[in-house]
Amino acid sequence: MTASDEDLARAAAQGDGAAFALLLDRHYDRLFRLCFRLTGARAEAEDLVQDICAALPAKLRAFRGEARLTTWLWRVAVNAAHDRRRRRATFAKASEGWGDWEIARQEAIAEGRERTEWLLGALARLPEDLRDTLALVLDEVSHAEAGAILGVSEGTVSWRVSEAKKRLRALRVAEEA
Numbered sequence: 001m002t003a004s005d006e007d008l009a010r011a012a013a014q015g016d017g018a019a020f021a022l023l024l025d026r027h028y029d030r031l032f033r034l035c036f037r038l039t040g041a042r043a044e045a046e047d048l049v050q051d052i053c054a055a056l057p058a059k060l061r062a063f064r065g066e067a068r069l070t071t072w073l074w075r076v077a078v079n080a081a082h083d084r085r086r087r088r089a090t091f092a093k094a095s096e097g098w099g100d101w102e103i104a105r106q107e108a109i110a111e112g113r114e115r116t117e118w119l120l121g122a123l124a125r126l127p128e129d130l131r132d133t134l135a136l137v138l139d140e141v142s143h144a145e146a147g148a149i150l151g152v153s154e155g156t157v158s159w160r161v162s163e164a165k166k167r168l169r170a171l172r173v174a175e176e177a
Helices: 005-013 017-039 042-060 069-095 098-124 128-138 143-150 154-176
Strands: none
Touching: 005 017, 005 042, 005 069, 017 042, 017 069, 042 069, 098 128, 098 154, 128 143, 128 154, 143 154
């Protein structure tokens, strides 16, 4: 004697894995065909069926048996397809403009990288005392602390920073000419 779909659904809802496997065996191909018709694409249908099958054990607990199991299962599939379409539409709407934003962000990152590379190269061309002083100050060390580290006065640190900036500007102007 073969168990009805409804009996299998009740058993699967109680955690009977064999009953659940038999239900899937009976209805998987038809469920896939319905999902294919709902989505119009094989890959989408495969994803949708996989999502439905993953959620089905929990959903079966809500199956009341007022309709045939296949009627209920098709309703689950249609709702899942609608949910997927709504999520995709929401995502598409939310992502409008993000492409432009990402392009601008990548350009800003590239510009920042170029500036950093230029600065590192230019720092290497400064005299050691100016390079060391500027490196400390760029690392957010105060002029007083930099003076203590380098063994010079705070005024000397300020002068070195000013001199380093002047020389870097001159290097930039020479490169652009």
